[in-house]
Amino acid sequence: MMKCIAIDQDPAILALLKSSFEQIPYIRLEHMFSDLMEANLYLLRHPVDLIIMDTEVHGVDTFELIRSIKNKTNVIILTDSCEKAFTAYEAGVTDYMLKPLRFERLIKATNKVFRSVFPTPVPEEHIDSSLQPLFVKEGNKIIRLRKEEILFLEGYGDYVKIHVREGKPLLSQMSLKKFEEALPGNNFCRVHRSFIVAISQINYIEKKRIRIGKELIPISESYFQAFLNRLELQ
Numbered sequence: 001m002m003k004c005i006a007i008d009q010d011p012a013i014l015a016l017l018k019s020s021f022e023q024i025p026y027i028r029l030e031h032m033f034s035d036l037m038e039a040n041l042y043l044l045r046h047p048v049d050l051i052i053m054d055t056e057v058h059g060v061d062t063f064e065l066i067r068s069i070k071n072k073t074n075v076i077i078l079t080d081s082c083e084k085a086f087t088a089y090e091a092g093v094t095d096y097m098l099k100p101l102r103f104e105r106l107i108k109a110t111n112k113v114f115r116s117v118f119p120t121p122v123p124e125e126h127i128d129s130s131l132q133p134l135f136v137k138e139g140n141k142i143i144r145l146r147k148e149e150i151l152f153l154e155g156y157g158d159y160v161k162i163h164v165r166e167g168k169p170l171l172s173q174m175s176l177k178k179f180e181e182a183l184p185g186n187n188f189c190r191v192h193r194s195f196i197v198a199i200s201q202i203n204y205i206e207k208k209r210i211r212i213g214k215e216l217i218p219i220s221e222s223y224f225q226a227f228l229n230r231l232e233l234q
Contacts, residue, residue, distance in 0.1 A: 002110075002117055006032045007039045007053035007062070008078060012142055013101070016135065017052060019144050020106055023133065026114055036060050043069065050094075050113050052076045055087075066091045074113045100137055104182075134182065136162065136172045143170060147187070151201045151212050153179055155194035163215070165201075191227050192220045199230065 004027050006017045014032045021029040030048060033039035036057045043051075051069070053062055055077055066075050077096040094116065095109040134145045151163040155176050162170040172179075180190055190196050191210065195217050203211040208224060210217040219227055 002027045002049040002114060003030050003047075004028065004050040004052065005030050005039065005042065005048050007034075007036065007051065007057060008032075009034050009054065009057050012140075013054075013078065013099070016101055016142050016144075019133070020101070020103055020135075023103070024107070024110060027110060034058075036062060036065065040065060043073075048073055049117050050074045050076065050110070052078065054078045063087065063091050066093060074116060076109050076113065100142065101135070103133065103135060136170055136174070138170050138172060145170070147183065148200075150183075150188075150198050152198060152215070152217060153196040163212075189227055189230050191223050192218055 004021065006014055006029065008014050008017075011034070014034070018029060018032065021027050027050070030046065031042060033042070034057070039051075039053075051073055053066075053075065055062055066077075069075070074094040075092070077093050078099060078101070079096055080099050094113055097105055097109055134147055134150075136143045136145050145162070145164070149164045149166070151165060153176060154161040154163065154169075156171070159171045159173055160176050160179060162172060164170065176190075176194070176196060180188070180196055183196065187199050188196055189199055197210055197212060197217060201212050203213070205211070205219075208219045208221075210219060
């Protein structure tokens with residue numbers, strides 16, 4: 001089990017990291033800090049295997065801290081800009097991640113650290129992608145969404161409307177194609193230029209229309225045969 005701390009001035013990022021690490025069995029998040037001095041004092045007394053931190057915390061450049069601890073622990077940098085990547089590697093970091101954070105990218109970065117700390121790596125294929133949550137940005141919020149909550153997705157102008165089992169639909173600026181790539185293919189299927197459905201949520205299909213709850217979703221001709229091939233018809 002790897003010990004980790006997170007340092008970032010943004011409470012939303014810290015909350016996202018906390019919920020993400022709850023899904024990763026080989027990491028224990030020991031503490032979260034929004035103050036660089038508090039984090040430094042903690043590290044003097046509590047050695048950890050991994051630090052995930054922003055390149056700047058309340059106007060203070062964190063690279064000096066990184067350079068002072070790079071031989072003692074692994075560091076993954078969070079940054080808004082690719083331009084800081086070269087500086088990060090010069091400072092000796094293990095990896096860097098661009099914001100907004102993606103769970104799949106976090107898995108790859110922490111696997112790299114795990115391989116350096118322990119002799120036996122964690123195979124990525126052992127992590128069931130269908131169980132990994134989906135993080136959706138809606139306005140200023142980053143919402144953790146379980147994939148089994150999704151009924152269907154609908155293209156909605158420049159947005160994608162995510163219809164869920166309970167509550168109002170979510171609006172995301174991520175494209176429908178990106179969602180198609182991110183969602184597990186064993187349960188989600190594109191049936192129309194504007195619709196992706198969760199196969200497990202289908203009530204019935206009639207006249208090239210899918211009933212999910214109270215909604216009727218069209219199946220376009222170009223997707224119809226591929227959709228039928230996905231169904232296990234008896």
